[in-house]
Amino acid sequence: MAWTVPMAERSVSIPIPGSSPVSGVLHAPRTRAKRSGVAVVLGHGAGNDMHAPLLVDVAGRLLARGHTVLRFNFVYKELGRKAPDRPPLLEKAYEAAIERALAERPERLVIGGKSMGGRIASLLAARGVRADGLLFLGYPLHPAGKRAPLRDAHLPAISAPLLFLQGTRDALCDLALLRPVLKRLKKRVTLHVIEGGDHSLDLLKSAGRTRESVLEEVDLAIDGWLKARVWAPGPKKK
Template sequence: MSLRRSTQNVVTDAGDARITWFAAAEPRLVLAAGHGAGGGIEARDLRALAAALPGAGVTVALVEQPWRVAGKKVAPAPKTLDTGWRGLWPALAARGVPVVAGGRSAGARVACRTAAELGALAVLALSFPLHPPGRPEKSRAGELLGAGVPTLVVQGGNDPFGRPEEFPPGPYELAEVPHGDHGFAVPKKSGTTEGQAMDVLTAAVTGWIASLG
């Protein structure tokens, strides 16, 4: 199946951002997914969702924050990331269907922090950075627990930013990609291929989205 792909530039108070759209033929939802602080929308999990979800009636919008569009190497402060996301939201909501706010790592934190105020239907948190590696006392669980909307966390089993068993109980669902690291890469010795890992991820997300509203 060929993807209906297009790009859209959006002016925000944090600078110019960009949305890459992967359109479903008859969309019932938009999944807006932001990247992390160390990479862009080429991340394997974002690419896998963009390939899988349009066939299930979900338009995928991969969001590039202004700092990435400007070619900068280092992400700005969380407040600036939130400003960029808020500025993008009208373009995400303009297609007339509910929007699921999502992202990986830093992008997941942005989605959690802003979901309720922006009217997101739900939050998809990929590789939520529960804490800095080796610093479990620096917990960011409050952002996840405070999302205020239905939330799915998809976490690698070996994510140094928070393994699935480290997550506290809360009003969210959690799916594990066995052996996955923070980028959902899996070691060869695990016997799991990248394709299989992405199948686990996309199946979890597709099933969860089907349960929404």
């Protein structure tokens, strides 16, 4: 069950070296005594911003369990543009968000997010940026409706545990293509499939399930993974 904790969220400004700052929303229990020690950074997808419903819902549920969460905008969204920034600026913005999350002094740091946000987090982790876990809310394995190219070449370089939450109707991630990729990553990977879910884990009305039931499934999957792979008892990193 979710914890009952005094909760708060506040707007923050995240400075980015050589660029304009971006906005973020920090979700954190009001007192450090109520914090779990886990901080989660969530980047948004290419066509959304930090207010995307899935990010807001996941952040709220993580907060209810005592975790600190930071969701943030990339620069292009902050400036009202449609086209995503070039990868170096996307990565620079994500690194700045990580630094802001680390200012909360968590014992464990999980990075990831929705689609593009999760992929940028994975690129950072692959080149050695700190991550005690990677959380993907719909990983964009390939372009929409196409089977190639696959965006998987960097994943073997990640040493941290990875959780993939994927829908069976995801146009950017054919599970038949994803499963062999994950098999090569072996025990580092956890895959949780949302039956009937699309790239945002939304279901068709004909599925006969409520959005709340899907969010509950996502919440339990993340909580179980955090406890088993990231937040497990044992020596904690400084």
